Amino acid sequence: MFGTLEITQLLITSTTISFLSTAFVISEVFCGDSYQYSHAFAYFRTFVEHSIPIGTKRCIIRNFDGINTFIKIIKIE
DSSP states (O other): OOOOOOEEEEEEOSSEEEEEEEEEEEEEEEETTTTEEEEEEEEEEEEEEEEOOTTOOEEEEEEEOSSOEEEEEEEOO
8 A cells, every 4th residue: 555745834935945744755856947956865854945046947846755756846936
């Protein structure tokens, strides 16, 4: 049976993506039109804050809790 990975709080600004998870996760951010790798945490944590490069219009965040992967496309207005 698959578990769930929940993001309890997601805050998006023009410079950062921050979120609080119910599980310890490894997090990655891919920003820009080509979705090239931008920033990652290689160890498990519940609160993550990623910097966003200037001029970015959209990013993908990918979180992995050891079982599940959560992927979300974020548009930055």
